[in-house]
Amino acid sequence: MTSANTTKINAVPTPIPKGPTTRTALRPVEQPMNKPEAPPPAHVQAADFSIYYRTTAAVRNVTLDIPRGHVTAIIGPSGCGKSTFLRAINRMNDLIPGCRATGRLQLDDQNIYGPQIDVTALRRRVGMVFQKPNPFPKSIFDNVAYGPRIHGIRRRSDLADVVESSLTKAALWDEVRDRLSQNALGLSGGQQQRLCIARALAVEPELLLMDEPTSALDPMATDHIENLIAELRGTYTIIIVTHNMQQAARVSDLTAFLYVGELIEMNATSTIFTNPKELRTQDYITGRFG
């Protein structure tokens, strides 16, 4: 039913209640197959969307829908354009000189690359977590309060509330509650990454982009982050780029496979990993290339 460029989701996951609170919930989400239901409204919608670095296309004619409240994984070999695609959603690619986009990329009904868009407002709605933990060289409190502060929250008590709730959501509060004034660079790598997640959550985004969030972390810290993703699922739409196929299988509801800038296949994660439609997908997830 699919061609590479017009993949549609044929099995839409059931709406998920707000994230489970225990780690035992960590397993591939069972996808009830072939249950015809009205698809939930797409949160991010790409149509014939391409990104060029000067003349080379990094992402080519991608068309896909990312549903609200689910975890979507983007997998693919290095250089396939998955990070580029991810960074298009909050216009981070603007930092790269000579980078331009064609086609349509929508957040709800707003054109992300439209002329009317307020990029800072967009980025406030679309939070991002980067490959390497990148806390500011400031105190833990100031790191989390950075976003709220620039969006106009000035009162100390309000900021303290936001910081506490964000750190709690990021499962870091209990570890750092006594040392909020210490420099964030003194935290371990995993804690730093969760701090970055808390910093992103503090501005109350709808969508969280994660660009290989665990690639610089050890297995324990990775486990922490994955649990966290499971907990955030349902509340936030999460798009995660990962090199780690097991991770994609563990945390995501949907998986998109990109290859040389093109979307090869997108489907429910269980389907992709058990019964891929495309040969290239199968080759990739079985480790034959990439």
Add this chain to the structure above:
Amino acid sequence: MELATRKVIDRSFTGLGVFSIVLVAASLVVLLAPIVVRGARAFVFRGTVEHRRLLIERFDRGDRAAAIEEVKQFAARRNSIYERVGAFERDELVPQSRWWSLSPEERARQENLQFYTADFKHCLRELLGPHREIKYQVRDLLEATRNDHPRKPTDELDVDPNKPAVPRDQYGATRWDRATVKLKHVLYREAWVPPATPSADGTPQMLEQTFIPRTTDFAGTPMVALLEELDRDTKEILQPRWTFYWGFLTDASIDSHIFGGIWAELLGTLYLTIGAILFAVPMGIISAIYLVEYAGEHWLVGVLRSCVSTLAGVPSIVFGLFGLAFFINAMHVSPHKSVLAGSLTLAILILPLVIRASEEAIRAVPKTYKEAALSVGAGKWRTIVTVILPAALPGILTGVVISMGRAAGETAPIIFTAAVSVGKPLQIWESFTEPTPALPWNVYNLCTEHEAVDEIRHVQYGMVLVLVLLVLLLNGTAIVMRARITRKLKG
């Protein structure tokens, strides 16, 4: 390549490296040691009774009662010496009007004696002070001029035929090290004589400096006893005592540095440096932000960048001339030389340094900080102010302080725009219109243009020491600040 060869090459690099470091260290020691040792003499020296009198009279500093007592004793000794010289002149010297009555031999002797006596009296005055000024010690001299610049109107009324016009003639030797030199001239007459061995072919030869004992000049007169007494008692008369003269930093100079301190120079240097920093740092940082964050990759930006680099290499005298032509002659920021014009010129001089240092520092801020700030919805300007500048601050500070050292030490740019050789310490508001003495310029001035260079070597070295210490202090402060900020950033 063979293992042995590689080892030899490795070692030769190590050896050369160590050698060059040792060379730098040695040259620093060779440079700094004399500066420190000689410069310290401006602060620590054996001050004579005249030094203590000077402090009381000019700065009202020291134990007044004790000093007056001491000065009275000193004046008594001195006056008795001068009276003996006077008696000698009355008794032994024949006034020129009666030379007609003398025999030719007698007349030649009188001619010599008159010359020797005049020379001796001159040297004696330099050692012990002016002939008759007992009145000045007893009278309250604080009423008289405390500061030479400007002379108070009362000075015009304070006409005393006995009072020498300039301070250098009002005091004897205030420092024992100078006094020993003066004493040598009191005891020995400097003469220039042909060399002992004439040249073989009879061509003229350079004269040689010799010192002839005055006891031979005055042989057979009562002056011999006086000379012997001076040789023996000068130390007792002048009463040298080890003195720590901190006023060298905080006193204004008297009679263009013959006495007093370097406050005006120090203050002028501080004004110029701080002024230059005030102008250059904001402009430099803003330019650096523009170049890194806003300018993009247009070819004109490349031209701009190489212009900045070129400016950093322009000789400083060119900036000095530019400052004169532009700020004073064209812009009329002040009617003549002023601290303001000098600061602006120095600011232009250090601007390229500040821009380049800030540019490097901003460029060195990890891109991830910027991404993090942008990703939570901060605008570009917000990101720069709240994240990039704080992270770049240690680097920027280093650049700023290096530029401060440069501005404090530059001579050429202020020659035409700010510096004068003699001037009073300025008030802040005067810096907009008035020129100022400044350490680098006055070091140069003292060793080239001052009329009494030999008398004030200690001031010269003192100034050099203070300038070097000032720059070291600035750099030290920067290193400490930088370390603190870095530690704060690193957590």
